[in-house]
Amino acid sequence: MTPAAPTDPVLTPAMYLILLALLEGDRHGYAIMQSVESLTAGSTRLGPGTLYGSIRKMIEAGLIEETGERPDPQLDDERRRYYRIAAAGRKAVTAETDRLDRLVAHARPYLRAV
Secondary structure (H helix, E strand, O other): OOOOOOOOOOOOHHHHHHHHHHHOOOEEHHHHHHHHHHHOOOOOOOOHHHHHHHHHHHHHOOOEEEEOOOOOHHHOOOOOOEEEEOHHHHHHHHHHHHHHHHHHHHHHHHHHOO
16 A cells, blocks of 8 residues: 655545535535535534534645635625635545545455455
Protein backbone atom coordinates (compact mmCIF):
# COMPACT_ATOMS: atom_id res chain seq x y z
CA MET A 1 0.00 0.00 0.00
CA THR A 2 1.36 3.41 -0.96
CA PRO A 3 1.20 6.03 1.78
CA ALA A 4 -0.39 9.38 1.02
CA ALA A 5 1.89 12.06 -0.29
CA PRO A 6 2.85 14.59 2.39
CA THR A 7 0.80 17.27 0.63
CA ASP A 8 -2.36 15.15 0.59
CA PRO A 9 -4.76 16.20 3.33
CA VAL A 10 -5.64 13.54 5.87
CA LEU A 11 -9.39 13.06 5.92
CA THR A 12 -11.09 12.01 9.10
CA PRO A 13 -14.29 9.98 8.69
CA ALA A 14 -16.28 13.15 9.49
CA MET A 15 -14.41 15.14 6.82
CA TYR A 16 -15.00 12.39 4.26
CA LEU A 17 -18.73 12.37 4.98
CA ILE A 18 -18.92 16.18 4.85
CA LEU A 19 -17.25 16.14 1.43
CA LEU A 20 -19.71 13.50 0.24
CA ALA A 21 -22.58 15.68 1.44
CA LEU A 22 -21.17 18.70 -0.38
CA LEU A 23 -20.87 16.73 -3.63
CA GLU A 24 -24.67 16.98 -3.70
CA GLY A 25 -24.46 20.79 -3.70
CA ASP A 26 -23.87 23.80 -1.49
CA ARG A 27 -25.14 23.31 2.04
CA HIS A 28 -25.33 25.11 5.37
CA GLY A 29 -24.15 23.34 8.52
CA TYR A 30 -27.46 21.85 9.61
CA ALA A 31 -28.16 20.60 6.08
CA ILE A 32 -24.72 18.94 6.06
CA MET A 33 -25.58 17.22 9.36
CA GLN A 34 -28.88 15.97 7.88
CA SER A 35 -27.21 14.79 4.68
CA VAL A 36 -24.54 12.83 6.59
CA GLU A 37 -27.22 11.16 8.68
CA SER A 38 -29.10 10.25 5.51
CA LEU A 39 -25.95 9.01 3.70
CA THR A 40 -25.16 6.69 6.60
CA ALA A 41 -28.76 5.51 7.10
CA GLY A 42 -28.74 7.10 10.53
CA SER A 43 -25.59 5.40 11.79
CA THR A 44 -23.59 8.63 11.94
CA ARG A 45 -24.74 11.86 13.50
CA LEU A 46 -22.26 14.72 13.47
CA GLY A 47 -22.47 16.92 16.51
CA PRO A 48 -21.92 20.67 16.14
CA GLY A 49 -18.39 20.51 17.59
CA THR A 50 -17.29 17.81 15.16
CA LEU A 51 -19.04 19.46 12.23
CA TYR A 52 -17.75 22.98 12.70
CA GLY A 53 -14.29 21.88 13.84
CA SER A 54 -14.01 19.79 10.69
CA ILE A 55 -15.35 22.61 8.52
CA ARG A 56 -12.76 25.01 9.95
CA LYS A 57 -9.92 22.58 9.22
CA MET A 58 -11.26 21.84 5.74
CA ILE A 59 -11.46 25.53 4.87
CA GLU A 60 -7.88 26.00 6.09
CA ALA A 61 -6.79 23.04 3.93
CA GLY A 62 -8.60 24.42 0.87
CA LEU A 63 -10.97 21.43 0.65
CA ILE A 64 -14.13 23.49 1.00
CA GLU A 65 -14.98 27.16 0.89
CA GLU A 66 -17.63 29.36 2.33
CA THR A 67 -19.86 30.67 -0.39
CA GLY A 68 -21.26 34.18 -0.41
CA GLU A 69 -24.27 33.07 -2.45
CA ARG A 70 -27.51 32.85 -0.51
CA PRO A 71 -31.00 31.62 -1.29
CA ASP A 72 -33.97 33.94 -1.19
CA PRO A 73 -33.90 35.74 2.22
CA GLN A 74 -37.57 34.83 2.68
CA LEU A 75 -36.59 31.14 2.60
CA ASP A 76 -33.41 31.32 4.66
CA ASP A 77 -31.97 32.40 7.99
CA GLU A 78 -29.42 35.18 7.43
CA ARG A 79 -27.16 33.72 10.15
CA ARG A 80 -26.50 30.58 8.13
CA ARG A 81 -23.19 30.09 6.38
CA TYR A 82 -23.11 28.04 3.22
CA TYR A 83 -20.24 25.82 2.12
CA ARG A 84 -19.21 24.26 -1.18
CA ILE A 85 -16.63 21.69 -2.11
CA ALA A 86 -13.45 23.06 -3.72
CA ALA A 87 -11.42 21.36 -6.46
CA ALA A 88 -8.97 20.06 -3.84
CA GLY A 89 -11.91 18.62 -1.91
CA ARG A 90 -13.16 16.78 -4.99
CA LYS A 91 -9.68 15.37 -5.52
CA ALA A 92 -9.39 14.33 -1.86
CA VAL A 93 -12.81 12.65 -1.68
CA THR A 94 -12.09 10.80 -4.94
CA ALA A 95 -8.70 9.60 -3.67
CA GLU A 96 -10.20 8.50 -0.34
CA THR A 97 -13.05 6.65 -2.07
CA ASP A 98 -10.53 4.86 -4.29
CA ARG A 99 -8.48 3.92 -1.21
CA LEU A 100 -11.56 2.57 0.55
CA ASP A 101 -12.57 0.61 -2.57
CA ARG A 102 -9.15 -1.08 -2.58
CA LEU A 103 -9.45 -1.98 1.11
CA VAL A 104 -12.92 -3.45 0.67
CA ALA A 105 -11.84 -5.42 -2.42
CA HIS A 106 -8.94 -6.85 -0.43
CA ALA A 107 -11.16 -7.77 2.54
CA ARG A 108 -14.04 -9.40 0.61
CA PRO A 109 -12.34 -12.77 -0.11
CA TYR A 110 -11.41 -13.15 3.54
CA LEU A 111 -14.88 -12.26 4.73
CA ARG A 112 -16.48 -14.82 2.41
CA ALA A 113 -14.38 -17.54 4.03
CA VAL A 114 -15.70 -16.65 7.50
